[in-house]
Amino acid sequence: MVNEVAADVATLVEAGNRVVLVVSAMGDTTDKLIALAGEFAESPVPRELDQLMATGEQVSAAVLALALAERGVKAVSLTGDQAGIEVCGRPGAGTIARVDPAKITERLRDEQVVVVAGFQGRDANGELLTLGRGGSDTTAVALAAALGGSECEICTDVHGVRTADPRIVPDTRPVRTVSYDVMIELAGLGARVLHPRSVELACRHGVAVRVKHSSNPGPSTVVTAQPSSEGATRVIGIAHERDVRLVRVEVSVPDADHYARVLTTLARCGVKADNLSWPDPGELRFTVRGSEQLDAPIAELAMELGARSTVLEDLGSVSVVGTALLDPPGCLPELLRVLADHRVTVPAMTTSQSRLTAVIPADALDTAVRALHDSFGLAEDRT
Secondary structure, eight states, X not given: OHHHHHHHHHHHHHTTOOOEEEEOOOTTHHHHHHHHHHHHOSSOOHHHHHHHHHXXXXXXXXXXXXXXXXXXXXXXXXXXXXXXXXXXXXXXXXXXXXXXXXXXXXXXXXXXXXXXXXXXXXXXXXXXXXXXXXXXXXXXXXXXXXXXXXXXXXXXXXSSOBSSOTTTXXXXXXXXXXXXXXXXXXXXXXXXXXXXXXXXXXXXXXXXXXEEESSSOOOXXXXXXXXXXXXXXXXXXXXXXXXXXXXXXXXXXXSHHHHHHHHHHHHHTTOXXXXXXXXXXXXXXXXXXXXXXXXXXXXXXXXXXXXXXXXEEEEEEEEEEEESTTSTTOSHHHHHHHHHHTTOOOSEEEEOSSEEEEEEEGGGHHHHXXXXXXXXXXXXXXX
């Protein structure tokens, strides 16, 4: 794969283009680095884990620069810090604070291809921080914006964005163009093609993002500021998320101040609450995605607020994403009808004009995704 990328880049350079690339770790390198850390520490120190994880992208950058040089192309590899990327936040979840592209532009003036290690940067104190899942996408968009680029091309292992996960739904179709706001919803609700932060950055700076397969020609998706049809309901895709838990917190005083104190305590413990609601006085409900540890936050809620909490496991979420979804006649009745027809229970739900999210049992996810994809007419037309 490295040699293929190097050949493509060499062709771009021969055509007179100035090229900046952002690379991620090769293959399953990141998983191997996490496993390596686990051999020496049951609970690795986050700072040291970041130091280790960042090497995957640095290896990719250096190897690609070597492959380009072998083809007679002047190239240099840079870490995120060397590329001028300043980040803030905590280990494993850094965010890009600013980008100083001076070192990159200097290399470009020298007619060098610049290969940047994605997923990382340095904070104001000189500490290395990684950006979390999808960090290389975010690095690429941030650099495109800082360098004044109008489009950022993301080369990955899929042919752009599709109407659902093709591993679940065999007859998905490609989404050729999609607006920033809809893509943020898709990415935030389980579509793994782009990270929400990369799309948010692109939207803020007006950078179009093209998602294409890294080696096989085929359809691609352009994420841009295209306006949605005014007042027209349009379902773009079905997203889903596994490993969701529903948390119910009972507070002694059912007022907004107590709810705010619950959320403040959760945020301090690093818990992100999704699908927030309070269906009954004194009860706050929210979902948590992923494998975040909840024992400590729940214990803190009990100690500080006297709140009792219960956690429902083995859940997932399925979302209908699009525009004007609540406009008459609305898509919500159809979503509920489909789930009811398949005897799928819905312990929690969140709605907006751009997404309808139902929390459902995890073992019903695949069935729900397929049924909703079919019901909203998203299948590829093969006639």
